[in-house]
Amino acid sequence: MSDYILELKKVSRYFGSVIALKDIDMKVKLGEVHCLLGDNGAGKSTLIKTLAGVHKASEGEFLLDGQTTEFESPKDALDAGIATVYQDLALVPLMSVTRNFFMGRELTKKIGPFNIFDTKRANEIARAGLAEMGIDVRDPEHPIGTMSGGERQCLAIARAIHFGAKVLILDEPTAALGVKQSANVLKVVARARARGLAVILITHNVHHAYPIADHFTLLNRGKSLGSWLKADVSREEILEMMAGGQELEDLESELAEFTRTDAAANAGEGSTFEAAAAAQNAHH
Amino acid sequence: MSTMTTPVQHAQKNIPPDERLRSESSLKKLLTRPELGSVSGAILMFIFFAIVAGDSGMFNADGIMNWTTVSAQLGILAIGACLLMIAGEFDLSIGSMIGFAGMMISIPALYWGWPVWTAILFAFAGAMLIGFINGYIVVKTGLPSFIVSLAFLFILRGLTIALSILFTNKTIVSGVSEVAEGDILAAAFGGQIGTSLFSWLGTNGWMEVYADGTPIVTGIPMVIIWWLLLMVICSFVLLRTRFGNWIFASGGDDKAAKNLGVPTDRVKIMLFMFTAFCATVFAACQVFEFGSAAADRGLLKEFEAIIAAVIGGALLTGGYGSVIGACFGALIFGVVQMGIFFTGIDSDWFRVFLGVMLLIAVLFNNFIRKKVTGAR
Numbered sequence: 001m002s003d004y005i006l007e008l009k010k011v012s013r014y015f016g017s018v019i020a021l022k023d024i025d026m027k028v029k030l031g032e033v034h035c036l037l038g039d040n041g042a043g044k045s046t047l048i049k050t051l052a053g054v055h056k057a058s059e060g061e062f063l064l065d066g067q068t069t070e071f072e073s074p075k076d077a078l079d080a081g082i083a084t085v086y087q088d089l090a091l092v093p094l095m096s097v098t099r100n101f102f103m104g105r106e107l108t109k110k111i112g113p114f115n116i117f118d119t120k121r122a123n124e125i126a127r128a129g130l131a132e133m134g135i136d137v138r139d140p141e142h143p144i145g146t147m148s149g150g151e152r153q154c155l156a157i158a159r160a161i162h163f164g165a166k167v168l169i170l171d172e173p174t175a176a177l178g179v180k181q182s183a184n185v186l187k188v189v190a191r192a193r194a195r196g197l198a199v200i201l202i203t204h205n206v207h208h209a210y211p212i213a214d215h216f217t218l219l220n221r222g223k224s225l226g227s228w229l230k231a232d233v234s235r236e237e238i239l240e241m242m243a244g245g246q247e248l249e250d251l252e253s254e255l256a257e258f259t260r261t262d263a264a265a266n267a268g269e270g271s272t273f274e275a276a277a278a279a280q281n282a283h284h
Numbered sequence: 285m286s287t288m289t290t291p292v293q294h295a296q297k298n299i300p301p302d303e304r305l306r307s308e309s310s311l312k313k314l315l316t317r318p319e320l321g322s323v324s325g326a327i328l329m330f331i332f333f334a335i336v337a338g339d340s341g342m343f344n345a346d347g348i349m350n351w352t353t354v355s356a357q358l359g360i361l362a363i364g365a366c367l368l369m370i371a372g373e374f375d376l377s378i379g380s381m382i383g384f385a386g387m388m389i390s391i392p393a394l395y396w397g398w399p400v401w402t403a404i405l406f407a408f409a410g411a412m413l414i415g416f417i418n419g420y421i422v423v424k425t426g427l428p429s430f431i432v433s434l435a436f437l438f439i440l441r442g443l444t445i446a447l448s449i450l451f452t453n454k455t456i457v458s459g460v461s462e463v464a465e466g467d468i469l470a471a472a473f474g475g476q477i478g479t480s481l482f483s484w485l486g487t488n489g490w491m492e493v494y495a496d497g498t499p500i501v502t503g504i505p506m507v508i509i510w511w512l513l514l515m516v517i518c519s520f521v522l523l524r525t526r527f528g529n530w531i532f533a534s535g536g537d538d539k540a541a542k543n544l545g546v547p548t549d550r551v552k553i554m555l556f557m558f559t560a561f562c563a564t565v566f567a568a569c570q571v572f573e574f575g576s577a578a579a580d581r582g583l584l585k586e587f588e589a590i591i592a593a594v595i596g597g598a599l600l601t602g603g604y605g606s607v608i609g610a611c612f613g614a615l616i617f618g619v620v621q622m623g624i625f626f627t628g629i630d631s632d633w634f635r636v637f638l639g640v641m642l643l644i645a646v647l648f649n650n651f652i653r654k655k656v657t658g659a660r
């Protein structure tokens with residue numbers, strides 16, 4: 001049993017002449033939220049797809065619980081306990097909550113010579129799994145198209161947890177969500193951590209990442225800028241490093257925006273996050 | 285942090301909240317059933333023709349058998365097309381496959397001296413191999429199946445004509461009935477069941493008989509049995525099995541499904557093979573019913589099958605549809621086609637009607653899809 005459930009050593013990934021990732025080192029522990037930060041195009045999605053068995057690393061070593069591992073397919077990674085909730089969620093809007101919950105891992109029972117999908121028990125399990133994550137579904141046979149983005153995100157996470165994931169990878173879970181829904185998703189992330197899972201949270205939004213993360217790894221243009229424990233790094237420092245590779249103008253405007261929201265937060269005596277939430281609520 | 289916990293408490297407070305919402309959601313549930321359109325459409329058609337053609341013989345025993353047979357033929361194709369559409373793909377080669385499969389049965393049986401049952405098995409194997417190639421090209425290249433199967437529509441039709449001329453010097457091969465005499469597998473497609481029941485009905489006066497004492501309906505054609513059998517099996521597979529969930533998932537979002545370990549390529553290839561299988565069942569029933577094969581058989585059937593599936597609630601974008609719905613779509617087809625014949629309306633109107641039906645069905649499905657996906 002290794003200290004780290006996941007370890008990357010000098011992992012690189014090329015797409016033809018494109019260097020999407022170069023010499024990435026990363027270590028992830030059970031029971032921590034590891035935040036992977038980086039601007040658009042930094043290589044975050046490529047990195048997690050490499051972890052999830054979608055891409056193979058072109059170079060470098062990948063250790064799962066101390067063992068060198070190579071996944072042939074997403075299914076392999078899933079079977080090894082690495083579950084990924086992709087940006088596009090891997091949910092089918094036209095299918096019911098239950099059918100989505102069990103997609104690819106259908107619960108079957110044997111009736112005579114037939115293996116049939118055990119709808120009743122599957123409904124119960126999906127309902128219970130979601131309730132545990134604080135989501136109440138009215139009818140698990142209802143298509144998920146009518147659920148909110150936040151609920152769907154939580155459904156995808158609950159599904160991963162139910163199927164025994166040890167490592168939960170979330171690709172920009174809050175990117176398309178409003179402040180309130182983002183809060184719900186981050187709360188589910190906290191629950192997953194409390195259950196002892198390792199969570200890799202990808203985002204380019206420091207404000208969402210900072211309150212929940214235990215550990216940060218920064219990517220920029222396919223390279224790692226390093227990893228820090230939360231205690232060792234401030235929000236400003238992270239933001240500054242993320243902007244490092246950009247034009248000075250961009251950097252300044254982003255910092256200005258940050259100072260503005262921070263000021264608003266201080267005025268409202270809570271964190272930036274809550275201030276933003278309050279602002280959003282006041283708006284409605 | 286306090287604001288972040290309220291939604292949970294809220295959710296836990298209403299733990300049994302359904303009672304309040306049940307009635308509304310069950311109505312909505314009915315509305316979102318994919319079969320709704322075609323079942324209500326079929327009922328409307330029955331009422332319409334019962335009124336305008338009630339005394340034309342359309343609802344006599346032989347009239348009923350007539351439109352049921354027409355529905356069954358199309359229904360068999362529609363089931364295959366429907367499953368493939370739910371998996372997100374099209375097969376436009378169904379019609380050409382019918383002609384090709386008919387020749388694959390008839391030529392070996394008549395010209396090469398094969399026992400008929402081996403010719404039938406050969407046709408199934410050949411058709412499914414072509415279905416496999418069709419599907420393989422689609423999943424491996426990622427090209428739209430619309431284009432790939434359109435290519436096969438021409439390739440197979442051309443091959444059917446060219447090969448039948450090459451081997452037989454004709455495009456219509458007849459005389460199959462004589463060689464098929466006593467062949468069990470041939471009887472499974474061209475035969476009838478319940479013949480003794482029907483003659484018993486006839487002799488007891490329960491059914492009209494001809495002057496020589498034979499009942500006007502001598503039995504149930506096997507094509508109807510195949511239709512019902514495929515309907516039950518396919519609907520069961522789609523709704524109640526793992527593979528059925530994979531079909532929905534492949535068509536709903538095949539990248540998502542793939543990422544969760546659903547073998548979408550395999551699912552799609554198998555369904556391309558299944559549409560080829562259905563086309564061959566259709567072809568075999570026709571060959572043994574008419575005792576001949578013709579190179580132009582099955583013309584435009586791919587579109588009729590797709591229309592029946594769409595009327596049955598299948599979405600052109602995949603991920604949604606119903607086998608039962610497709611069968612009702614085929615039933616509407618059969619009833620209207622024969623109804624127009626029985627009422628003596630000019631049959632050109634059948635095409636007009638089809639187009640209008642298709643348009644209504646697509647608009648209706650689009651509306652349902654928006655409801656289901658909660659376009660807010």
Ligand SMILES: Nc1ncnc2c1ncn2[C@@H]1O[C@H](COP(=O)(O)OP(=O)(O)O)[C@@H](O)[C@H]1O
Nearest residue numbers: 015018020038039040041042043044045046047
């Ligand atoms: N399949 C691919 N083929 C070629 N280039 C790719 C592929 N996937 C990603 N890339 C490139 O790799 C870089 C990193 O992309 P990505 O991992 O999606 O970034 P992020 O998720 O951080 O926004 C981009 O420049 C992108 O164009």
Ligand SMILES: [Mg+2]
Nearest residue numbers: 044045087172
């Ligand atoms: Mg990305």
